[in-house]
Amino acid sequence: MQKCEKCNTQFGWSKIYKSFFGWVYRPIKCDKCSTEHNITIPGRIIFVSLTIIPMLIFTNFLSPFNDFFVTLVIGLAILIIGSLFTPYFVKYKEEL
Numbered sequence: 001m002q003k004c005e006k007c008n009t010q011f012g013w014s015k016i017y018k019s020f021f022g023w024v025y026r027p028i029k030c031d032k033c034s035t036e037h038n039i040t041i042p043g044r045i046i047f048v049s050l051t052i053i054p055m056l057i058f059t060n061f062l063s064p065f066n067d068f069f070v071t072l073v074i075g076l077a078i079l080i081i082g083s084l085f086t087p088y089f090v091k092y093k094e095e096l
């Protein structure tokens, strides 16, 4: 998981997860040295491929349900479950 590029402090899962809220990628601020970190472009691609892409693939191609509402609920569940793993993979870089 992401560490501070300056002082090597480990960022917590919830700290990284919270930075995704509202679909605005907010910078993460290190508790120790206050250095701000921004999500990288590959980080954004990883985020989308763990959340939006699996949801779209499921709702458009893989859903065994004819019911649109059921498909949508499961699609959203996939998005939420996928997002739980994103703090482990998404990369941040020190803001210069």
Ligand SMILES: [Zn+2]
Residues within 6 Å of the ligand: 004, 005, 006, 007, 008, 009, 030, 031, 032, 033, 034, 035
């Ligand atoms: Zn730091």
